[in-house]
Amino acid sequence: MMTTLYDVIIKQAKRVDNTLIDIAIQNGRIAAIGAISAPARHEINLGGRCYVSAGWIDSHVHCYPASPIYHDEPDRVGVAGGVTSVVDAGSTGADHIDDFYRLTRVAKTRVFALLNIARTGIVTQDELADMSRIDMALAGEAIARHPDFIIGLKARISSSVVGANGVKPLVRAKMIQRANGDLPLMVHIGNNPPDLGTIAELLTEGDIITHCYNGKPNRILTAAGELRASVRRALKRGVHLDVGHGTASFSFEVARLAIAQGVYPNTISSDIYCRNRIDGPVHSLAAVMSKFLTLGMTSRQVIDCVTLHAATALRLTHKGRLEPGHDADLTLFDFSTEPCVFTDAEGVSVGGQRRFVPLAAVVGGECLLTDEGKLSHVFNL
Structure with a gap:
């Protein structure tokens, strides 16, 4: 033999x-x-x-090097920190996704993208203040060109991004989602308007709320520290919570109070880019993961959030498990x-x-x- x-x-x-x-x-x-x-x-x-x-997956990064606002090199936020796969969360829309795809082909890190529903991506902070930037046809064409690269959609639904449009961009995002195989949709939450309750009621099974433990008034907890009823209903429908730490979107106190009520993150991600990697408070996915050890989660729970749970939420079917047949990441x-x-x-x-x-x-x-x-x-x- x-x-x-x-x-x-x-x-x-x-x-x-x-x-x-x-x-x-x-x-x-x-x-x-x-x-x-x-x-x-x-x-x-x-x-x-x-x-x-299994290889760590950072499900919320910004690593399009040509981005004028949030940018980094894929391997700096990826393999340099032990992360085998990164998912860029909306740095690019249909206008620049081809260039982003081309640049990532030389990276050692496996790079995926959530397509920003604004065709421009994040070239300004208010990409969804102009509804004409949301072009369903161009988004669909981009997804069709890069089916193994674009694994979902990103919509930033906070006041500085949407301006006077409220949840209209989110309604349009759900239309794009339904027209393209119900791809995962990650929704950024921050300052209101629109109110988180209105946002949460529009979300369906498999959608992802990122910046889930932010300390802003429009957060997942009420002023009394209890989980909002709208968020509780969303979680029962199968909506996921993603950390998305970032420069301004993670509060130890909110995370502590939420976890004490059994409201755990489904995925732990960094929202890393060059500035918060170098100057903090993010530094690396490992540093963000470590914060959840301090909050009382077990190492097994934390690792599941960056392997099994991340792969499942983003439909990366050959990743996230130490099992024969899966990618050797x-x-x-x-x-x-x-x-x-x-x-x-x-x-x-x-x-x-x-x-x-x-x-x-x-x-x-x-x-x-x-x-x-x-x-x-x-x-x-």
Whole structure:
């Protein structure tokens, strides 16, 4: 009997439950998991010294380098931080999506896009104040050109974006959604008008509310700190909550009060771009994930939010699971137990005792070390 020669075998990696596994990779996919004794062209023996999960997915970033407002390089917000897939949340609309697609083809990180319903994308802060920028035909044509790249839609429904249009852009977004296979729709919430209650009532199963723990008056909690009834109804309909931390959209207090009521995020994302990556308060997806450890979520819960839940919500059917047949996208990481301080978008700081330390992103079987991974004793590369 001929023995299978795998492309890569990762030996003795730890799951978060501390069990050890080997992972065999063939042709960019996970071929086998367990105790594997077969030969491989390349072997990475971790010796139980670090953890492995399915590749981290950041479901809300801004990484179109040509954007005049929110921009970054895909690999800076991706593999450099142990993130194997990023989803740009509306930086580009139909006018610039072809250029964005072209630029991302050279990235090591797997890049996907939520198409801004405004054809211009975010070239100004008020892209939905002019309803003529929402062109259903152009949006449909863009989606048809890039069906494996455009995986959903993005609508920013807050006062500075929509101007006097209220929820009219959201109504149009739902029309575009229905005309294009009911793609996932991510809706940015912020300052009112329009009121979050009106927004929430328009959302249906599979839609995503991002910036879910923002501290603005138009937030998911009432002034008394209870979940709004409209949001509760939306969650019962299957609407998802996404963190989308960003520069101004995450409050420790709102998150703490919501989680205490059992209102957990479905997905944890960063809303990262160059400025809040360098100057904070975001810094990285790992830093945002670590804030939720401080809020009492388990490491398993947090990892599910950036793997299984993100892949399911965005219909990335071959990602998010450590299972044979899925893409060989993995994140290798460790935990630091040195005291640390985290700051939210309100300027409030909270002390923590544990944080995620990404060491490498494995994309299609290729191991790409982070800066911390290059300094780690784990790898002898």
